Amino acid sequence: MTRIVNLSRRKLLKAIGGGSGLVLGVYFSATDRASAIEEPARPLRAGFEPGQLSPNVFVAMDPTGQVTLTVSRPEMGQGIRTTFAMIMADELAAAWPRIVVRQSDGDAKYGDQITDASRSILIMERPLRLAAASVRQMLEAAAAQTWRALIADCRAVDHEVIHVPTARVLPYAQLVKTAMNLPVPNPDKLRLRDSSSRRYIGHAIPSIDMGAMLKGKTPFGADVTLPGIKYASIERCPVYGGKVKNFDPAGAMAVRGVEKVIEIPANPAPSGHLPLGGIAVIASNSWAAFQGRKKLKIEWDLGSNASHDTTAYRAEMQATARRTGKSVRTLGNFESAYAGAAIRVVGEYFVPYQTHATMEPPVAVAAFENSKLIVMAPTQSPQTARAVLAQYLDLKEADIVVRPTFLGNGFGRKALHDYICEAGWLAKATNGRIKVVWTREDDIKHGYYQPICFQRLDGGLDKNGVPIAWRHRTVFPSLASTFHADQVLPDAAQLGQGFVDMPYAIPNLRCEVGAAPAHMRLGPGRGGLNMAHTFAMCSFIDELASAAGKDPANFLFTYYAGPKKIDMKALGVDYPNYSALIEDYPLDVGRLQNVLQFAMDRASWGDPLLPRQGRGLAVHRSFLSYAAAIIVVTVAENGQISIPRIDLVIDCGQVINPDRVKALMEDSIMYGLGFALYGEVTVKNGAVEQRNFDDYPVARAVITPEMHIHVVPSGHPPTGAGDPAVPVIAPALCNAIFAATGKRIRTLPIDLNLLKDAPATAPVPTAGAPAAPTAIPLTPAGPAPKN
C-alpha cells in the first residue's frame, strides 16, 4: 500500500526545495512490488505521524513552476540523476529545462539509498512515477477548480494544463498555489500517463550534468574545499589485521607543511567499515602529507595474516576443490551417472584477487564543529556511512550530516566506508576540517578485494554426447568475513551469483562449496561473484559441447531444455534471487534463449572466419537481467590476440534511457576485457605486491574492439544494466580463443604466452571473408605523452 502525504502542510519546504511550493513525499510499504526488495521501514523523523513509512522521493515545485527533483541515489557514472529526472518528467508532463536535480543527503527520510547491485531503477521507477503523477494530478485539479471545469477535461502537457474543450491554457506556475491547498490524490486513484505521451523515456537524453562535467565542475569527493581545511595521508600496515607497535614522527614533522602526526588506532580484523588504522600525517596540502609519510619510522605488529601467500593459498584451494564439499544443490545422482558416462570432462578454473581501482581513489572530507560532524564524500550509501560514523565516533546520527558528492566510479568500493571513518575520526580528534586523500598506491594495497576463487567442474556425457552429469565445486573466502569472524563458507547470496543458478537441463547435478578461511579484507566488486562463477560455468559448458563434438550455440539451446522458468524453491535450493521476489523476477530460461538467439542472428554465428580466428559465446542471467556476448578473436602466432568484433546483447526489461544502457554495455565490454586480460592482485607475506596502474593495468583505448550493442525490446519491468553484462565477456573471449587455437584458458588473467605457436584450428576462409584486422597489442600502453 502506497501513501502519499502532502508535505507542504508540514512546513518542510525549506528543508527540501527552498521557498514555498508543492512538495510530495511518497511513502511505500513492503507490499509494493517496487519496494519489495527495499529494506524494512526506516525510523521516523520527528514530526511525522507514527506508523508511517519513510518518504522515499521528493518532487517539489515552486511558484515559478521550477521543479526540484531530489535524487536519492548517488551518481557514479550510471547516469541516475538524468534517468530519474526522465521518469519524473514524463509522469509530471514537465518541460526539461524547468527541472533542477538535487542530491539527497544521508537522511532516513529518503529511504534506503544504497546504490549497488544494479537496483536503482528496479526499486525507484514506480515510486518516482507515483510522486510525479500526484503532483500532476493536483495541478490538473487546480486548473479544473480555477476554470470550474471537469477534471477529466483538464490535461497536463509540457508544463501547462490545457482545458481540452475550450483550448484554454494555464502554465503550471499559475496553478501551484491553488494546488497546494488541495487534497492529495489517493494513490490507488492515480492515473499514470500512458506510454504514448512520453517525451523522455526511451529517448537518448543527454546527462543533466553534461556541461558542468566537461568543464571539471561537478564536485567529486576530492574537489570539496573548505576554509582552513587540512590534508591527511595515512600510512597503514601492509598486512590486513596488523597494527602499529611504535613509531617516530620526527622525520615527518620536519617536512615543510606538515602540522601533525596522529595514530589512528587499529580496528582488529574483521574490521568491516572501520579504518585499518595507522599513522596519519596532517599537512597544509596533499603533497606535504605524502612527503611526510615517507619520513615516518614505524614498527609494525603484522599479525596473523603475515604468512598469507596467494601461490600457497591457491594450492590449498585446489586441494579443497578436489574433495567433497557442502552440497547446496542436487538433482538425480551425480556419482552413478558420472561413473557410467562415456566421456568425462574435468576443468579446474582460477580467478585471482582483483581490486576496484576506481578512477577516483577513496577520499573524504569531514568537518567537526560544535559537536556536530559534516561529511562530504563519494559514497554509494550515505545512510550507511552515517550509521557507521555514529557508532564508530560515539555520536548521535542526528548530529551527523553525510552529503554524497559525485563519485569517480563506485564499483562497490564506495559502499564500504573506511575512508569516510578515517576522515570523521581525524576531524573529531583535531576538532577541525580534514580531507583524507588516498594515493593510488593506498587504493591498490589496502582495498576490499574481490575474492580469489578456485573452481572444479566434472562433467559426464553419454555415448551420444548428451550431458548426463554436472558437478561444480567453488572455493572462495566469503565476503561476509569482512564483517564477521569465522566465516569459512559463503552465504546463499554469494552462491546465488552464477553458481546454484546454473540453468542447464542436466539430469544429475551437484553444486558443492568448499571452506576457505579469509586472510584479506574482501568486498563486492562489479558483477559480484558472477565474475568468477560465470567464467567457469560458461567455459565448462563450452568444454562439454566440444567434447560432444557439437556447435556450442546449438548445444546451449539443447540444454536450455527444461521448464522455461526454473523453480528454485521446488528444487530445494536457497536462492535469494538478488533480494527480489522470484514470482516477479523468475529465472527465465526463455529469456536466456532469446538473448542467445538475438546474439547469434546479429553476430552471424556460423559464418566462416579467417585462419587463426575463433568465435566464442557466453550467456548469463545476473542482477535479474539477461546478457549474451559473442566475441571474434584472432590469435597471432606470437600469442598476441586481437578482437575484430564483439556483439553484446542485453535484456534488462523496459529501458528508460537507451543511450545510458548502451554506454553501460560499452563499459561492460571494456571492464570485462580488463578483468580477463589484466586484473590480478597477488599477495606475499601478507602484503599486496601491486601498487599502481603500472603493475595493476586496466583496459585502455588501444584495446577497444569494434562493438555492436543490441538492446532487446522488452515489456518486462526494468532491471539492472550496470553489472549484468560484465560477467559474460571473459568466458566469451576464452571460448573464442579455444575455437581459434584449441587452447582452453582456465586461469585469469589470460596468459598470452600459452597461446604462442598454437595451431590454427579455425576453418579456411571462403571468398568474401572479412580482411584480417590489425593486431591490437593487448599489453598496457605506456603513458603518452612523456614528460
Add this chain to the structure above:
Amino acid sequence: MPALNINGKEHPVDAEQSMPLLWVIRDIAGLTGTKYGCGIGECGACTVHIGGKAARACKVILGDAVGHDVTTIEGLPDTHPVIRAFAQLKVPACGFCMPGQIMQAASFIKLRSDPEDDEIVQAMSGNICRCGAYERIVAAVKQAAGAQR
C-alpha cells in the same frame, strides 16, 4: 614569492619547488578540475597544457612550470571543439577522467588536424577511463579534429 601563470592569471605560490604542479593547481591555486588518479603519469587524469602542449601535471614540478603558461580545463573555452564533440557524442559517464581526456585531445588535434583513427587511439591511450568510454572518446576526438579544420 614565485608566481605561476594559470589560465592567464598569476597565482602566487608559496611552496617547495619540487612540489608537482598537480598539487599546486589543486591545493594551492584551488582549481579542482585537474584530477589526481595515479601520481606517476600512467592515467592522464591530471593532463594540463604547458605552453600549449599536453603534459601530466603530476610529473612536472613547480620549479619547471614557473615561467610557462599553464592551462587547465577551467581555462578551456566552453565552445572548444573538443568540449562540443564530447557533449554531442555523450561521452562522459562518471566524468572524473574527462578534464584530462579533453586536455589531451585538445592538444592532440592542434598538432594533427586530420588524424587517422589509429593515431587518435595511440594519442588517447595514455588516458584511462574506468567507465570504458573509449569508443566514444575516439569518435569525439575525430569529430573535434574535423570541426576545427
